[in-house]
């Protein structure tokens with residue numbers, strides 16, 4: 001297999017995890033990092049072991065040694081970077097969201113079409129071995145027909161008024177905060193595991209902390225405020241808590257809540273699918289266990305153990321039973337699926353491996369979030385997901 005060169009635009013919290021993940025594949029070279037300035041790019045390139053550093057993403061996407069561009073900037077830049085990368089003939093792996101609005105995402109879907117290039121979005125929970133096991137179990141009829149999908153995605157890193165992020169500024173994060181940031185993961189996971197599509201939503205949104213202290217200096221994502229940097233008070237115009245009722249294309253119903261102001265919940269993503277025969281539940285904070293609920297026999301906990309997984313999904317587990325696999329391993333599985341597809345030279349419209357979320361999936365995520373916002377704006381009415 002020939003070597004593939006990657007370059008990454010944005011190396012804050014998640015960017016380095018893209019680099020770690022692709023490094024583990026063994027056939028990807030970390031060519032370049034683009035940052036918000038020459039200086040920060042140079043620093044990050046040194047830390048990440050990249051050969052080149054650029055203070056402008058346009059130079060990175062024009063570099064002939066870069067074959068795949070990873071996008072890990074704040075959301076508002078995703079469209080410009082991805083569009084420029086595609087125009088320069090590069091494959092793109094965009095962190096979610098694909099773009100800040102559904103209209104922008106749609107344009108990227110169209111730009112990718114017929115380009116012969118590969119485009120992917122990192123809905124990384126798909127890469128967990130037990131998520132693939134759950135998906136396989138639902139597809140093979142273990143739980144019968146899905147009737148009710150429910151769960152939540154709760155975090156606590158925005159609990160205090162001194163907590164702050166660009167995610168709270170619509171100009172940088174988009175029109176939604178909690179829903180766009182983590183609700184989009186729940187929706188992708190629910191659709192991926194069940195094989196269903198969300199058709200209608202009804203949202204109830206609120207801003208628990210309507211005014212926050214915006215730091216005067218820069219702060220990496222998820223960093224807490226230093227005493228010296230409590231900042232100026234600003235109004236918050238996006239939701240930090242939301243509950244959503246959901247309808248799926250087979251008639252199944254669902255509900256989920258998202259919030260980043262829920263103490264004690266660190267990265268607490270839970271999905272349960274109840275079916276006509278059994279139920280199945282996966283929880284990110286206990287990601288090496290899959291709960292299977294029965295009516296006429298004892299409920300089960302399936303531990304992540306390659307020998308107990310279905311042969312079709314065993315390749316997503318890389319350690320024997322009892323050896324915990326985690327977030328970064330799932331991220332690597334995602335990259336293995338995407339880069340495997342790129343390396344195989346298959347046409348972009350060929351069947352994708354399961355953990356590979358496409359630009360269409362990214363577009364659908366934008367449409368779903370926008371439908372929830374629209375539902376809430378109209379006072380909480382059922383709203384169709386139009387895409």
Ligand SMILES: NC(=O)c1ccc[n+]([C@@H]2O[C@H](COP(=O)([O-])OP(=O)(O)OC[C@H]3O[C@@H](n4cnc5c(N)ncnc54)[C@H](O)[C@@H]3O)[C@@H](O)[C@H]2O)c1
Nearest residue numbers: 010011012013014015034035036072073074075095096221
């Ligand atoms: N898939 C996931 O689970 C996951 C997790 C975290 C973040 N994300 C996504 O990744 C993206 C980045 O999030 P983060 O948490 O890493 O944010 P972050 O603020 O920690 O990092 C963003 C980086 O982009 C840099 N940047 C800003 N403007 C730039 C420019 N013009 N050119 C190059 N770099 C620039 C910033 O300096 C910073 O280092 C977001 O879109 C977010 O939604 C996804």
